[in-house]
Amino acid sequence: MAPDLDDDLIRAEAEAALRLHRNGRRDEALSRAMDLAIQHKRSSPLALNLSGDLNMAAHRRNRRRGRGAAADDKALAERQAKFAATCYKMSLDAVPDCVETFAAYGEALVGTGMWKPAWDAFMRAAAIAHPADPAAHRLGGYGRSAGLTRGERVEMAKARLRRAIDCYSNARCEDAVAEVLATVEHHGAASAVHGAAKLADRYPSSARAQCLPAYVAVELARERRGGAAYPATAATPRHKTLRRALATMDTAARTFDRSLVVALFRAKLLACLHDYDAAEAECRRALAVDNPDDPAAHEIPLGSAIGEEYDDMVSSLRKQLCDLQKKLVLLAVHDWASMESEKQSQILSVSIDELREHYSKIDQIAANTVSEARRFSKTHGSWCFWICPRSSGQCAGKKFLDTASLLEHLRNKHPDDLWVNLKSFLDTKLCGKFKTENASQDGYSCHDEMLQFQSIDGMIELVLNLPPGGMKSETLSEMRRRKCSELAEILDRIKKKLRACPKDLSSSEFDQVRSEMQDLWLKFTELSVFDYREAVVPLARMYQWKELKKRISEDGSIIAAWSIDDIFGDVPAEHASLDEKVGHQTGENKVTNKSDNLKA
Ligand SMILES: [Zn+2]
Incomplete structure (x- = not known):
């Protein structure tokens, strides 16, 4: 050619x-x-x-x-x-x-x-x-x-x-799958159990055929809406049916590990069974899959994947996985509400030792953070110190116990006209130690190596705002470097202001410049505080989340038919969506817990 x-x-x-x-x-x-x-x-x-x-x-x-x-x-x-x-x-x-x-x-x-x-x-x-x-x-x-x-x-x-x-x-098996699904629709899920199992046997390389028995089982569980024959306890047939479906999906997820449809279905099943930790892990695994299988080939019912082309369907499924991760938090909050108060208070108090031990098994950076914070607070009876804005050289590891000693360090080690000039604008009380220690703040207090939280609100907020891949620990020195660059910026602004300031000031001009200077200096001292709790509290909240999920799964709470409907996205009118049910709870008493630094 x-x-x-x-x-x-x-x-x-x-x-x-x-x-x-x-x-x-x-x-x-x-x-x-x-x-x-x-x-x-x-x-x-x-x-x-x-x-x-x-x-x-x-x-x-x-x-x-x-x-x-x-x-x-x-x-x-x-x-x-x-x-x-x-x-x-x-x-x-x-x-x-x-x-x-x-x-x-x-x-x-x-x-x-x-x-x-x-x-x-x-x-x-x-x-x-x-x-x-x-x-x-x-x-x-x-x-x-x-x-x-x-x-x-x-x-x-x-x-x-x-x-x-x-x-x-x-x-190859699409028409046969359609027949089984038609049986579910017209004659009920029970009549389709046998057909689905036969199909799965016959088409081992089809993800859709492998998932079909689990799909039919979930439909079966949804048909069993409580009633005298099926009291809503953990040992009901509904529970057993879902467990069987999960076993099917466990195998399918191993065989078809690039299938987002399989992963989402499995994660939803785990959520129904109150195993939120495993559900969360499955969502996270699926979100990390590159070049996933074509959702249109695996969807059940046929035609249920949202989007017209491959890329649209993949992004829609990824969004559903993210949404499910958030929904897990709401489901856990729902379970929390019916938990005995004794168990609740166990989850609300976190001992520093427990925390250190937990992280020493899974995240060395986090474990080091907890150890160092504990050492410092034991020695100084405080969680905070002040840092020099220079992050390198001999200033890198220095800890000042009050702003006066920080200012002295700045004057001696980083001589600059700035400090002499600045002094005339500062009030003596602004140079002292003014941060109150260990007072109850942001919804928690700390006594005797125990973090005592007032509610799980801060945990909910932190988990809802996690990036899809989960929390990544920031080392203390990274945290310090981040603070240093913010401080350097403020220091620059102070210097510029001082340079622009005329030598002879009338008393009213002086008052105005002084008030501006004091504001900037206050901001500087606030930002130069290095508070170990900023690093430890989010770790404690994540631990709390882990513990909450563990407790819920151990309790093996009841599986209500409406919750299966809610999780699988088909909400009957008589039940408001769970998102609405718990929306009120999560919105009130908002606690930020300084988790912003983890959201980046
Ligand atoms: Zn320094």
Whole structure:
């Protein structure tokens, strides 16, 4: 095939069509892409691939729509897959070493029900020793501006092939899954148990088939709404049914560890069973998965994944995982409310020793922080000291026990006219030690090596604001460096103000400058306080969260049908969503506990 003189022109037109598609003008984009492919079918794999991709996007939309009854949509979907397959085939004639085009070709063949040729296409793609660079003849994520290296682009193409093979495995049993789901809908979950188990046996490489028995079990548990036959205690059939479903999902999550759908379902089950710690860990694991499987291939019920294309569905699932993490906190708060007050008070008091021991097993940075804070408070009867804004050299580890000694250090070690000038503006009492120690503040107090919290509000707020990956401990020296750079900024402002200050001041001018100076100095001394509790309290709150989850899971609280509905996202009208139920509780008595420094 001779290179087309209009390569750049074709690329520009293809990009314009893709932009239209992304802006939601799908029909227009599709028709332009098809025209372009037809016009340049002998010279441009790029145009052929785009036409294939947009036809497949339309195919998926119509297929999802056609799952109901619309025969027209189904027939149209099949024609689109057929046309896409033809485009990819012609493109492969020109560029036979493109892994991604082969993957797409196989997917199009799956769309027309040609299983054997589809499988052959995947196998040929997997055997390509030196894959072509997809950016040369594909748009999508490979645009030259995407900033990926050639190696990264080839890796992306291989990930796409892996997803295509996974879609193939799931598509093979899609109709059979639909039948089982129809049985659930029309005859109840109990009639579908056997069919789901048989299907899982028959299709071991389909994530959807493997999860189907668990899905049916959850439906079964939801049908058992209390009543005399099923008293709501931990030993009810509902509990057993969910445990069985969890065992199924444990295996599925190990086998299909890139599936966000499987992870979300498993995490929800764990939440139903009040194992919030494991649910949280599952969400976190799933959020760290790169190139996850195609959610459209695993979704149950069929068509339930939100979003039209792969990227949309993946981001929607990631958001659902984040939302579930937050919901776990609300569920725990709900359980907390029904906990015996003795257990509550055990959770509210945290001993420093306990804290140190806990972190020494899981997080050395945190353990060191607790040890150092404890040592300091034992020696000085205080949690606070003042630091020099210089974070390097001999100033790095210095601890001043009051602002007067800090000021003296600044004058002696960092001589500057600033201090002499500043002194005339400062009140003597501003140089003293003024921070009250160990007073109850921010919802907790500390006596005899025990942190005594008034409520779990601060914990709720901290956990709700955690980044998706969880809390990352900041070392004390990192914390100190962060403070130093803030202090240096304020010191600069003080210096600038002093320099701009006229020598001869009238008494009213003097009063005004003095008040500004005092404000800045106050801010400086406040910021130069290094309070160990700022580091220790969030660690204590996280420990408290861990303990709360542990207690709840040990208690094995009852599993109410409404809570399954709430967790699985289908809330019947008679039950307000849990978010609303506990919203009031979490909103009042807000306690910040200086957790801001952990949110970054
Ligand atoms: Zn210093």
